[in-house]
Amino acid sequence: MATPDNKTGDMKSAQITWRDYLLPPLHPEGPGFVAVFALVALILYWIWTPLGLVGLALTIWCFYFFRDPDRITPVRPGLVVSPADGTVQLIGPAAPPLELGMGTEPLMRVSVFMSVFDCHVNRAPVAGAIIKDEYTPGKFINATMDKASEDNERQSLVIRTPEGKDFAVVQIAGLVARRIRCDVREGQHVLTGQRFGMIRFGSRLDVYLPKGVAPLVSVGQKAVAGETVLADMQSTEPMREGEVR
Numbered sequence: 001m002a003t004p005d006n007k008t009g010d011m012k013s014a015q016i017t018w019r020d021y022l023l024p025p026l027h028p029e030g031p032g033f034v035a036v037f038a039l040v041a042l043i044l045y046w047i048w049t050p051l052g053l054v055g056l057a058l059t060i061w062c063f064y065f066f067r068d069p070d071r072i073t074p075v076r077p078g079l080v081v082s083p084a085d086g087t088v089q090l091i092g093p094a095a096p097p098l099e100l101g102m103g104t105e106p107l108m109r110v111s112v113f114m115s116v117f118d119c120h121v122n123r124a125p126v127a128g129a130i131i132k133d134e135y136t137p138g139k140f141i142n143a144t145m146d147k148a149s150e151d152n153e154r155q156s157l158v159i160r161t162p163e164g165k166d167f168a169v170v171q172i173a174g175l176v177a178r179r180i181r182c183d184v185r186e187g188q189h190v191l192t193g194q195r196f197g198m199i200r201f202g203s204r205l206d207v208y209l210p211k212g213v214a215p216l217v218s219v220g221q222k223a224v225a226g227e228t229v230l231a232d233m234q235s236t237e238p239m240r241e242g243e244v245r
Contacts, residue, residue, distance in 0.1 A: 034059060080229065081230060083125045085223065121195055
C-alpha cells in the first residue's frame with residue numbers, strides 16, 4: 001500500500017505490521033464493553049472451564065467489533081466513498097426520509113449492510129457542511145429488509161458539498177442494534193472519509209445520491225468504509241452491473 005508523503009507529496013510505502021491486524025485501535029466505546037465481556041468470561045471460567053473458553057471467544061469478538069483502523073481515503077474532488085464496512089445490499093431509486101425535507105421524488109439509494117463481524121465505525125461519504133441532522137425513533141426489524149429504511153430507528157444527515165450537491169446519509173438500527181451514535185451535528189463541516197459515528201451491533205447505512213450521479217458499485221460487493229468509491233460526481237459512466245465469478 002502507498003500513502004502520500006506530507007512534506008514532498010511523493011508516494012511512500014505504508015509499513016504494515018502484525019499489530020495492525022491483531023491489535024487494531026479501538027473506538028472510544030470499545031474498552032468498557034471489552035472489560036465487561038472479559039469479566040463475564042472470568043466468572044464463566046470459574047464456574048466451568050468450557051464456559052470460560054466460550055466467554056474468551058466472545059471477548060475477542062467484542063474487541064474486534066469495536067476496532068477502528070485508519071483508512072486510506074481517495075481525496076480527488078467528486079468521489080463518493082462508502083460510509084460503512086459491509087455488503088452492498090440494495091441499489092435503486094427510493095424517496096429519502098421525510099424528516100430531511102428533500103422531497104418525495106425518488107433518488108438513487110445505495111445501502112450497505114454491516115454484519116456483527118464488520119467494523120462498525122461510520123465515515124462521511126463526501127466532504128461538506130451538515131445542513132440537516134434528524135433522529136427518528138422506530139423499530140428494530142432486520143436491517144437487510146427494504147422497509148427498514150422507513151420503520152427502523154435511524155439517524156439522518158444531509159451533507160451539502162462545496163459544489164452545492166446534497167447527499168443524505170442515514171444510519172439505520174438493525175435487528176440486534178440498540179444504539180446509534182452520531183458525533184456530528186448540523187452546522188459542522190466534515191471531510192470525505194472522516195469518522196462521524198457508529199452503530200452497535202449489526203445495522204445498515206443508506207446513501208442517497210443527487211440526481212445525475214450513478215453508483216459505481218454492484219449489489220453483493222464488499223465495501224470498505226472511507227475507501228470504496230460508491231460514485232463519482234465527475235463521471236458520466238452509467239450505473240455498473242456485476243456478476244459472481
